[in-house]
Amino acid sequence: MARKKTPESKSAECSVCKGTGEVSRTVEVGRKRRAVGQQTGFCLNCLGSGEAPAE
Structure with a gap:
């Protein structure tokens, strides 16, 4: 049985610091x-992570 690949979630850049x-x-x-x-x-x-915070 083949495993399904889950798409990698790419988080958006923070709008304040541009990532x-x-x-x-x-x-x-x-x-x-x-x-x-x-x-x-x-x-x-974003607390320095560069990723948009979760809403």
């Missing part, structure tokens, strides 16, 4: 919140 798992944020300093550069952090939407 990278990282996002850039502007770093601000001082009371006037002057922008001094950018910092990379992990995506809070």
